[in-house]
Amino acid sequence: MSDGHAWDGNWRVRLYERVRERGYSSLTAFAEARPTASLVALADELGEDDVAGVQVLSGLLAEAEQRKQVTRFVRDVLVRMLSQSIPNGWPTVMDDANRFKVAKAIGRWSAYTPETHQKRVEQARAALRSSPPPPGWRPLGPDDELLRALLPDEEV
Incomplete structure (x- = not known):
């Protein structure tokens, strides 16, 4: 590249x-x-x-x-970051190596999130930490059900 x-x-x-x-x-x-x-x-x-x-x-x-689809864009970027860092889906075992991969994806996602959506991304990050997705979860697009629950569309 x-x-x-x-x-x-x-x-x-x-x-x-x-x-x-x-x-x-x-x-x-x-x-x-x-x-x-x-x-x-x-x-x-x-x-x-x-x-x-x-x-x-x-x-x-x-x-x-x-x-007026910035929230969908934010979900789209998360899908791309997760696909890059954990291509086989959410880890079954959250050891140090997998914790780093997830943190890397979520950190990059946060960095790429527009200021207007930072608060919502912080809430979504907290929700992912407190209630991790099932092992193997791998969103294939911004309309993934779990992602829509974490970051529902708000724009009008």
């Missing part, structure tokens, strides 16, 4: 040109077709040398804000 040229020129235009070249009307539609792919994997698919994961994240957030 190299995004050495990701910031050259107008990266937003390049990002959306690549999305359209692949037959999608929006970055969200492109990402939804790959619900467990990491942000870096999405960026690499759009342009291995000139699209960065943070650009994909930024574009997805902008589209979510326009559609």
Whole structure:
């Protein structure tokens, strides 16, 4: 993975040109077709040398804000972080190694969450700690039932 040229020129235009070249009307539609792919994997698919994961994240957030679906975006990012850190689902045994993997996913998720949703993410993190999901739980998209219970849609 190299995004050495990701910031050259107008990266937003390049990002959306690549999305359209692949037959999608929006970055969200492109990402939804790959619900467990990491942000870096999405960026690499759009342009291995000139699209960065943070650009994909930024574009997805902008589209979510326009559609008033930021909570769904927040759940989507959690799915991607969990898929990266614990690809086989929620650990059966929460030993130090698995605790680190979960913490890494949730920490990155928190870092990528817009300020408007930080309080809700803190509540969701606390709920995951106090009542962990069943072993093997692996959300495959932002509409996962457990995720919707943790972070229900609020936007109007």
